[in-house]
Amino acid sequence: MSDAAAIAAWESYRRLRLHVDAEIARDLERASGLSMADYDVLAALSALSDGEHCIRVRGLTEHLHWAHSRLSRQLGRMERRGLVAREKCELDGRGEDVVLTEEGRRAHDRAAPAHLDAVRRHFTGALSPGQLAAFTAVARSLAP
Template sequence: MRDETALEAWEAYRRLRLHVDAEIARDVERASGLSMADYDVLAALAELSGGEHCIRVRGLAGHLRWAHSRLSRQLGRMEQRGLVGREKCELDGRGEDVVLTGEGRRAHDRAAPVHLGAVRRHLTGALSPGQLAAFIAVARRVAP
């Protein structure tokens, strides 16, 4: 592959990522008051725990691909707003579990349809079925 083509691909990816992320974040925040970081944490907790169980901070950080320190700061902000709780792990008493609160569940449930609509509006709806299939194939190749 030529260097110019690789650079063009990189620049196209960056523009796409920045544009789509910013548009989705704007829509979610306007409609729900949640930042994308808030939404990412709530969605991960709802997905991983079904909202009924708790999950270790380390496991959540790994799932989100966030540094532990970043997640800890984010959880602190969300805990102050009543969206999540942190408890000592019942299994070994050393680590912390993250618990989705009732308010966190309601916030996620309100924001999820907005997020889905924004994804459709700003990404998937802009692509033909063939382009969408190619996009999925590329994404799975790069990040299996």
């Protein structure tokens, strides 16, 4: 592959990611009042398997691929709004668990349809079935 082709691919990816992320975030905030970061945290907590009601802060940072400091600040903002709570870990008492509050669950449940609609409008609905399959294959090869 030529350098020009590699640069074009990289720049296209960056424009795509920035554009699609911004459009979805704008629509989500307009419809629900949640930022994309709020939604990412709420979605991760809502997706915990049955019987799990919390996740270690460290596990959430790994799941979201965020720095610990970024997650800590985000959780602080969400705690002040009653969407999440942090508790001492029941297993060893050393770390913190993040818990989805009832208000957080309601906020996620209200926002999820708007998020899905925005994803369809700005991403999946703009691609043919073949393009979706190709995109999925490329994405999985880069981030398995």
